Amino acid sequence: MTLGGQYGTVAVMVVFGAVLYAIIMLLNRLMRPSVPSPLKLSTYECGVDAVGSGWSQMNIRYYVFAFLFVIFDVEAIFLFPWAVIFGDLTSSTTPSALYALVAMFLFIATLLEGLAYAWRKGVLRWE
Amino acid sequence: MAIDFGALGPEIALAVTALVVLAADLSLRGPAKQLVNPVAAAGTVVAIALTLRLWGDERSTFGGTFVIDSLALTFKLLFLGTLLAVLGISWRFFAEGRYFQGEYYFLIVTAFLGMVLMPSARDLLTLFVALETVSIPAFVMVGLRKRDLYSSEASLKFFLIGVLSVAIMLLGMSLVYGFTGTTSLTGIAEAIAATQTPGSETPLLLAAVLLIVVGFGFKVSAVPFHFWAPDTYAGAPMPVTAMLAVASKAAGFVGLTLVAFAAFAPLAGAWAPVLGVVALATMTVGNLGALQQRDVVRLLAYSSVAQAGYILLPFGVARGGTDALSLAVNQTAFRAVLLYLVAYAVMNIGAFAVVIGVARRSGLRATADYAGLGARSPLLGGAMTVFLLSLGGAPLTVGLWAKFAIVEALTVDVTAFGLVLAAGLVVNSVIAFFYYLRLIRGIWMEAPAEGAPVPQPGFNLSLVVVGLAALTVVLGVLPALVTDTTSVVTLALGR
Amino acid sequence: MTAIPIGAHLILAALIFTVGLVGVLIRRNLIVLFMCVELMLNAVNLTLVAASRIWGAADGQVFTFFIIVVAAAEVVVGLAILVNLFFRRGTVDVDVPSLLRS
Secondary structure: OOHHHHHHHHHHHHHHHHHHHHHHHHHHHHHOOOOOOHHHHOOOOOOOOOOOOOOOOOOHHHHHHHHHHHHHHHHHHHHHHHHHHHOOOOOOOOOOHHHHHHHHHHHHHHHHHHHHHHHHOOOOOOO | OOOOOOOOHHHHHHHHHHHHHHHHHHHOOHHHHHHHHHHHHHHHHHHHHHHHHOOOOOEEEOOOOEEEOHHHHHHHHHHHHHHHHHHHHHHHHHHHOOOOHHHHHHHHHHHHHHHHHHHHEOEHHHHHHHHHHHHHHHHHHHOOOOOOHHHHHHHHHHHHHHHHHHHHHHHHHHHHHHHHOOOEHHHHHHHHHHHOOOOOOOHHHHHHHHHHHHHHHHHOOOOOOOOHHHHHHHHOOHHHHHHHHHHHHHHHHHHHHHHHHHHOHHHHHHHHHHHHHHHHHHHHHHHHHHHOOOEHHHHHHHHHHHHHHHHHHHHHHOOOOOOHHHHHHHHHHHHHHHHHHHHHHHHHHHHHHHHHHHHOOOOOOEHHHHOOHHHHOHHHHHHHHHHHHHHHOOOOOHHHHHHHHHHHHHOOOOOHHHHHHHHHHHHHHHHHHHHHHHHHHHHHHOOOOOOOOOOOOOHHHHHHHHHHHHHHHHHHHOOHHHHHHHHOOOOOOOO | OOOOOHHHHHHHHHHHHHHHHHHHHHOOEHHHHHHHHHHHHHHHHHHHHHHHHHHOOOHHHHHHHHHHHHHHHHHHHHHHHHHHHHHHHOOOEOOOOOOOOO
């Protein structure tokens, strides 16, 4: 398929979706009863009214957890290439499977020291 | 692919030291926390021993991206020596101020780990990782006094400039990779030599090279990217300022040297004139700025901008050809940079050590507070005089030989541009002497202010100050001690 | 099946990088500045991955891995500095008169 063909498929999808949407909304409008009331315009028809503006300040403690999460989450990127080749390693390959395992555990141990640091400094406690 | 762990010895020693320091900080309480300093120093000594054990070796590992040769080992020793000196001047400062000691020592060892890695890097990726290992701890260290608004703002400014420069440098690196298909420095040089004809290079490639050079320009605080330096230096804790002004800047120069001479030597015709003009502007702006300063830390900050200009000068005459004369020019230029960096580390760390000694307990750091320092503390006054004379380039100090090496590099092959650069160096040295001598005159000729305290620098700091002052004079009298070593350091390009 | 031409990736990367750079230069909110720097780094990542595909080698993709990790570390440090400064100053505007203007 040519480049034009690929985008043509996308274009057909967009047109089809738009037409489908228009038909459904039109049918809905024709069939439903119309009883307007001010209550229907409130944010929540049932439940508690919202207080304050949408821009309220988050508790700063969320930030600290977010920082920790970002660091440890992104470090996991190095696990993927390791995991891809780890399956092919045995005791006779270079590097050997054991070597690769030890190397990865050293990496994780380094990260764990960071976690231990955060723990001992009381960052993980919510109080 | 087996990894040569022996070649990685100094890096492994520093990495282990950093982790041990962090663990020690968690287990020690109260005044015992200051013991992390000797732990860090012991780790540094081990790293120095491992570096010396490799002396004379030529090895490479990680597929040639990590190399041990005379260049790498010389710079590793320079950085590790600097680390010892910085640890010496940090002990009292951090033990007495209510700072985060454990974190500080962890961060500084980590930053030096990046610096020690830098001269061994022969690949854009390794260079980038080394550079960031220096930068990220430095951002935190600058803001270590987190209750102090100055420190936080200095840190933020440094951070913004740092990430912007890295993004620009990375764009250059990605384009260079797109052109050459390799990230190895020698591979890039070969690909450029094979595909580009001198005089009609692809404009986008030249732009990419300039982007990388601009990125390093931020790191070494060259004009027009110098404006962060005085503010950041003034706001950071003083030992961190010493580290930034000397070690971090030297690491930037090592990276610049590697990409300039190893990867982009064939394109020297394009970047050398740019760096030459930048060097002229940097030293002039630095010296003129320093003339107006009333705070010693800011004065030294502007002075270090000017010094960066001197170190950039030899890059201005680099040549792209492969004939004997061009190679000789590049080799001399490289040795001048190396010699100046060694001299600069000795004299500038020394000057900052004296400033920390004077400011201890009293917090005094205005130039006026140095009036009569010679009478109050002959040790600090005398040492400061030596360091300032050396920064100016006076006879009998290592600073003279460093400047001499630069003039020599500029005149290996006499060109009009080389002579202009040399003339700029001479004129700027004269301007610089104005403010160095003004401070020295204050130290010896003026009477101390009423009730000016007698500085009590403490044992470790005195030891560092005396050692560095002695080194400044000894190397000034016997420059052969260092020139003999640096003359064997060759810029190995074909690897 | 033909691929999207390689030049298109590079043009897109250049556009994203320019958006980021212009954002850094004209925006005043520090959080927006951080996002713009991230845009610049992601443009670099796109260039590297595209170049990696031209050369049929994995170097560029490995480089991208490292950039992602380093960028995350950088941004966390930057946000930590920012949060600390926000406590002292109560604003995240870069133009607020600063103590350090020399």
